[in-house]
Each structure stands twice: as C-alpha cells, then as structure tokens.
Amino acid sequence: MKAPRPHPRRRPWSLPGRPWSLRRRLVVSSVALVAVVCAVIGTVTAIALHTYLYGQLDTQLAAVAHRAEGPPPGSNPLPHLRSGNELGFVIGGGQPLGTIGAKVSDGKITDSALSAQTENSEAGPQVTPESLDAAQIAALSTLPLDGAAHSIDVPGLGTYRMQSVATQNGTYLVGIRASGAQDTLNTLVWVEVCVTAAGLAAAGLAGTALIRISLQPLRRVAATASRVSELTLHRGEVALHERVPEADTDPRTEVGQVGASLNRLLGHVGSALHSRQESEMRVRRFVADASHELRTPLASIRGYAELTRRGREDVGPDTRHALGRIESEAGRMTSLVEDLLMLARLDAGRPLSLAGTDLSPLVVDAVSDARAAGPDHVWRLDLPDEPATVHGDADRLQQVLANLLGNARTHTPPGTTVTARVTGDRHHGVLLQVVDDGPGIPPDLTPYIFERFARGDASRARGAGSGSTGLGLAIVYAVVAAHGGRVWVESVPGRTAFTVQLPSRVRQMTAHDVSAGERPDARQDSQQGLRFTTRS
Structure with a gap:
C-alpha cells in the first residue's frame, strides 16, 4: 500500500507558478493595511451613528407611549379619552406624522390608527387618523408585548420603531417611522464604501510610486550583481x-x-x-x-x-x-x-594569422593525409559547391582538421566510415563536421571530452600504442575558441559527430587577385579536381 502523497503547499505571497516580487508584496501589504483601517473606522462610525439615531427614535417613541398611557389617576383625562377615541393620541400635539397606534385585546388587535395629513378646502391641511389594512395589522401582530422597542417592517409604510404599552385601559401598540434614520445609515455606509475605494486606489498608486523610489538602491545593487554574473x-x-x-x-x-x-x-x-x-x-x-x-x-x-x-x-x-x-x-x-x-x-x-580562408581545400588535404595514415578506414567528403570562407588562420585550422580526423582514426576500429562535411552560409556561420559510425563515446566522458588529457575507455581505443597524448581535442577547442567559434560533440553508438562552428566571411575579389590568376572559375576547377582525387 502506497503512502498518501502529501498535498503540495503553495508558497505564501505567490501566484500559481509565479512568486510575487518584493515591490508587489509591499504594495499589497500597504493597501491591505489601509483597507483594514478604513473598515475599522467605517464600522465604528456606522455603529456610533446607528446608536445615536435610534436613541433619538426611542426617546420620541417613549413620549408617544407616555401619551398612550393617559393622565395619572385623579387628573383630567386627555381630549381623545374624553371624546371616547382611545387611539386619538396618534394625532395629538407634538406627534410626528405617520405615528401608529393600535389596541390589543386578548392578544388580537381590535383597533388601529395612523396619523396622516389631509387637505381641507376650508380649514387647510389637517392631521387625521386613518385605519390600517389587514397586511399592516398582521405585521403589527408579530410585535412582542414586552414593553421594549423593536424595529419591524410595516407593508406600504416602511421600517417602524414600535413598542407595547400597558395602561389601565388595556394594552396599546405605538410606533413611529424609522425610515429616515435607516436612510441616513445607508447613505453613510455608501459614502464610506466610495471613500474607501478611492482611498485604496490612491494608496495603491502612491504606494507603488513611493516603493519604486525606495527600492531603487536595491535595484542598483541587483544590477551590479547581474553585471558581475x-x-x-x-x-x-x-x-x-x-x-x-x-x-x-x-x-x-x-x-x-x-x-x-x-x-x-x-x-x-x-x-x-x-x-x-x-x-x-x-x-x-x-x-x-x-x-x-x-x-x-x-x-x-x-x-x-x-x-x-x-x-x-x-x-x-x-x-x-x-x-x-x-x-x-x-x-x-x-x-x-x-x-x-x-x-x-x-x-x-x-595572435593568430587571420585571413580569408576557404575550408574546402583544407578539408581535402586533411582527408588525403588521413587516408594515407589510416588505409583501413573508409574516408568520405561532403563539400559545398561554393567556397566556405572564414576569417581564420589556415595553419591552425589545418591542425584542427588533422586532430579531429586523427581522433576518429585512432579511436574507431578498422572499416569505420569517417565523413568530413562542410556546410553553412553567411548568416549562420560555417559548420565543419567530422562524423564516424564507430562505437561512440561513453556518456560519462562526453562532458569532459575537450579537457586536457581526457581519454576514452578501451571500447573506443584501439590500443595503448596509438600514440594519443590526450591533448588533441583540447587543442581543437582552444584554436576554435581563439577564432571566436565553438565546438561540440554528439555521440551515440553508431554515430559520433564533432561539429565546429566558425564565423563566415564572404571574400571580396580584388583586381590584384584576378590579375594574379586567382579567378573564381579557376579556384572552383582546382577544388573539383581535388575532390575527384580524394574520392577515387
């Protein structure tokens, strides 16, 4: 049974697959801090305003409840009680419009009234009581009869602050509108949200600019380290x-x-x-x-x-x-x-003796020498039709070719086919390859093949008496590097390819060259003749 694979934990302050930079972390931290401060201030402000506004509502509601209780025993009754109207306190002096009153008997509302303003053509605007509908009465029936102030929603009228009042004439429900206080609170919350959003945007922009300025010394330090690297x-x-x-x-x-x-x-x-x-x-x-x-x-x-x-x-x-x-x-x-x-x-x-050098004749001569030294091998040429001209030292490049071909001859068995190939153009440089179909180079030796005194094992060497000093490929690497090129090897069993890349150089023919007999057609004819000789 396999052990359960642990769930990979994402690093903090990082996006999926991409860590956050220090500047981004600082900006996000500062904006988050501003957001927390704004949230705390906004919450405290909203709570304080809510307490203040509803405290005022409860004070007004207490005054309405006092009017509903009626006068103390032995005093003159209020006008609405003298007239027999028990809910007349809703239109009494000092009551706000929209005051609600209701009589409760045996747990049910038997009478209700709402103070409203009406227009009279003779007397002008007057405050008169109006009856509540069934839905509004049903909403009032949910109010607890505990004498405490409660907020309820009355259909068609909005939010009300209401409480029950027990009097000698029975239980009454009284209430005043709380929509104004609630609207004020909603406006405050909306303003706080807008101000907070604007503040966070400003904090983000200002924080980005300030942190960018503050991190300039660190970027200069990083730039120095980058230049050194x-x-x-x-x-x-x-x-x-x-x-x-x-x-x-x-x-x-x-x-x-x-x-x-x-x-x-x-x-x-x-x-x-x-x-x-x-x-x-x-x-x-x-x-x-x-x-x-x-x-x-x-x-x-x-x-x-x-x-x-x-x-x-x-x-x-x-x-x-x-x-x-x-x-x-x-x-x-x-x-x-x-x-x-x-x-x-x-x-x-x-310094090298650099001049415009065509690699094709050098390869032909090197392969001819290698064929004479190793007749047991099969030697082949693969040369371009156009001159492969580089800016190099002909003698040193000849030594590179001799060492690469000698390495192939020494470390491969008889009958191995060795191909010398020249390819390239003026844009990608000239490529010189020496490819053999021998047993290949051990993989553990490939990274160190161009080091000095690097030697292969017995599977690639023909014998101790081959005369190898272990410096041939090191010389190849040093000469190619001195020419501004590079050399690498790719080896698998059955194919080993040493590739030399040199900067190309298109040689411009001068009048002196032509007068001296170095014509392009003569050069091409000579090159073709050399190829024919080595392939025969």
Missing part, C-alpha cells in the same frame, strides 16, 4: 571592477548593508581571481619554457638513437628493437611537448 570568471584574466555605488552602501540602512556586503564579497572574489590568474600564468610560463627547452634534448635523443641504429657497428636484434622503441617514444614525447607548447601559446593569447 555576466562576466567570464572561470578562465583568462579577469578585471573585476564592478562595485555597488558608494551611495548605496550606507550601513545605517538595510539596502546599504547588503550593498556593503556585496562590495566586500566582490573584493574577496577579485583577490581570489587575481591570485588564480597569477598562478595560471606561472604554470603557463613554466609549461611553455619547459616545452621549449625539452625540444632540443628530445631531438638529440632521437638523432643519437637513429645514428646508433644506422651505424657501421653490428648490433643485435634486441638492441635494434630497443633503439627503435627509444626513437618511437622520443617522437611521441616530442609530439606531446609540441602540443603543450601550442596550448601554452594559445592560453597566453598569442
């Missing part, structure tokens, strides 16, 4: 001069503390890179000097060994074999020293 710090001489501006390193502020810390970090990194560069330069000088000095004794060893082997004195077969091995290993060591010397010169930034 774009520098090439892993190789070559590094001049790490990027620093946070002095104005953004005030230790009294949080951003200043970050800026000062970043400057200290950049200073330490710059010192470390400077020390690394000095150490690399010492190693390069040592390798260059040692390689240069070793060439002479190695040449002497090879010369004396060959002289001894070819001398007049008779030597035994074992001695001849030993002398042959001395010559072979001296030659192998000479090749290693030459490769080390070239890498040291490339690392030191020695």
Whole structure:
C-alpha cells in the first residue's frame, strides 16, 4: 500500500507558478493595511451613528407611549379619552406624522390608527387618523408585548420603531417611522464604501510610486550583481571592477548593508581571481619554457638513437628493437611537448594569422593525409559547391582538421566510415563536421571530452600504442575558441559527430587577385579536381 502523497503547499505571497516580487508584496501589504483601517473606522462610525439615531427614535417613541398611557389617576383625562377615541393620541400635539397606534385585546388587535395629513378646502391641511389594512395589522401582530422597542417592517409604510404599552385601559401598540434614520445609515455606509475605494486606489498608486523610489538602491545593487554574473570568471584574466555605488552602501540602512556586503564579497572574489590568474600564468610560463627547452634534448635523443641504429657497428636484434622503441617514444614525447607548447601559446593569447580562408581545400588535404595514415578506414567528403570562407588562420585550422580526423582514426576500429562535411552560409556561420559510425563515446566522458588529457575507455581505443597524448581535442577547442567559434560533440553508438562552428566571411575579389590568376572559375576547377582525387 502506497503512502498518501502529501498535498503540495503553495508558497505564501505567490501566484500559481509565479512568486510575487518584493515591490508587489509591499504594495499589497500597504493597501491591505489601509483597507483594514478604513473598515475599522467605517464600522465604528456606522455603529456610533446607528446608536445615536435610534436613541433619538426611542426617546420620541417613549413620549408617544407616555401619551398612550393617559393622565395619572385623579387628573383630567386627555381630549381623545374624553371624546371616547382611545387611539386619538396618534394625532395629538407634538406627534410626528405617520405615528401608529393600535389596541390589543386578548392578544388580537381590535383597533388601529395612523396619523396622516389631509387637505381641507376650508380649514387647510389637517392631521387625521386613518385605519390600517389587514397586511399592516398582521405585521403589527408579530410585535412582542414586552414593553421594549423593536424595529419591524410595516407593508406600504416602511421600517417602524414600535413598542407595547400597558395602561389601565388595556394594552396599546405605538410606533413611529424609522425610515429616515435607516436612510441616513445607508447613505453613510455608501459614502464610506466610495471613500474607501478611492482611498485604496490612491494608496495603491502612491504606494507603488513611493516603493519604486525606495527600492531603487536595491535595484542598483541587483544590477551590479547581474553585471558581475555576466562576466567570464572561470578562465583568462579577469578585471573585476564592478562595485555597488558608494551611495548605496550606507550601513545605517538595510539596502546599504547588503550593498556593503556585496562590495566586500566582490573584493574577496577579485583577490581570489587575481591570485588564480597569477598562478595560471606561472604554470603557463613554466609549461611553455619547459616545452621549449625539452625540444632540443628530445631531438638529440632521437638523432643519437637513429645514428646508433644506422651505424657501421653490428648490433643485435634486441638492441635494434630497443633503439627503435627509444626513437618511437622520443617522437611521441616530442609530439606531446609540441602540443603543450601550442596550448601554452594559445592560453597566453598569442595572435593568430587571420585571413580569408576557404575550408574546402583544407578539408581535402586533411582527408588525403588521413587516408594515407589510416588505409583501413573508409574516408568520405561532403563539400559545398561554393567556397566556405572564414576569417581564420589556415595553419591552425589545418591542425584542427588533422586532430579531429586523427581522433576518429585512432579511436574507431578498422572499416569505420569517417565523413568530413562542410556546410553553412553567411548568416549562420560555417559548420565543419567530422562524423564516424564507430562505437561512440561513453556518456560519462562526453562532458569532459575537450579537457586536457581526457581519454576514452578501451571500447573506443584501439590500443595503448596509438600514440594519443590526450591533448588533441583540447587543442581543437582552444584554436576554435581563439577564432571566436565553438565546438561540440554528439555521440551515440553508431554515430559520433564533432561539429565546429566558425564565423563566415564572404571574400571580396580584388583586381590584384584576378590579375594574379586567382579567378573564381579557376579556384572552383582546382577544388573539383581535388575532390575527384580524394574520392577515387
């Protein structure tokens, strides 16, 4: 039984799949704080006004209830009681229009009245009582007879504030209109909502502007870090001069503390890179000097060994074999020293002899040499019809081709087909590929194939005596990088492709070139002849 999979928790302050920026969080926090403050103020204001207005209504209602109770015993009765009208208090002096009165007997309303203003042609406007309809009486019947003030909705009349009054003549219901107080409260709530919305909008705009200004130092710190991240710090001489501006390193502020810390970090990194560069330069000088000095004794060893082997004195077969091995290993060591010397010169930034160079003749010559050195392989050419011109050093590019073809010859079994291909145009650069159908490169070696002294396992190597120094592909990488290009490898069992991308350069023919016999048609004819020779 599988354990239940935990539900992924979303990070706070983030949208689905997208975290919030600091500026957005600050703006939202400030707007939310303003919204909470406005809500609290609006709620307290509404409650206070509600208490005040309904307190006034209850005071007026108490006066109406006092009139309904009638005079104390022994005093003169009120006019409405003398006339026999028990609900006449609704039109008494000082009563507001719309006052309701009702008589309750045995829990039922037996009589009701509403003060209303009528027009009389002779006497003018008068306040007269009017009877309530059945729906209004039914609404009044729901009022509790507890002597407390209650708010109820009377059909056709609106909200009323009502209470029951127990008198010596029975129980009465009295009420006055509360619609005015309720309208006032509704108006206040609407005004508060509008003002709050306007305030939140203003707070959002002002907060965005203020926070943007406040975060400018932090953005400058981030910009400095971004510029440093774009520098090439892993190789070559590094001049790490990027620093946070002095104005953004005030230790009294949080951003200043970050800026000062970043400057200290950049200073330490710059010192470390400077020390690394000095150490690399010492190693390069040592390798260059040692390689240069070793060439002479190695040449002497090879010369004396060959002289001894070819001398007049008779030597035994074992001695001849030993002398042959001395010559072979001296030659192998000479090749290693030459490769080390070239890498040291490339690392030191020695300038190349750059000129317009057509890769097709170089590929033809390199494949011809590879065919002579490896007749057990099948060599093929795939060249474009137009010249593939690059701005490069012909000698160094020839060495790139020789190393790539030699790598394919050395690390693939006999019968492997090796194809040298040139493609490209003026927009995407010129691509040079060396493809073989050998066993491929181990996947764990592919990321380190262009490092110095990187070697494949026995599945790709033909033998220990192949003469490989492990520097050929490193030289390829260094030469291509010096030309402003790049090189990569793609390898699966049955196909290994080394691809070199170089910037293209369309060579403009001059009058001198034409007079010297370097015509486009002659160049093309010569190239076709070379292709025919190598394919035969």
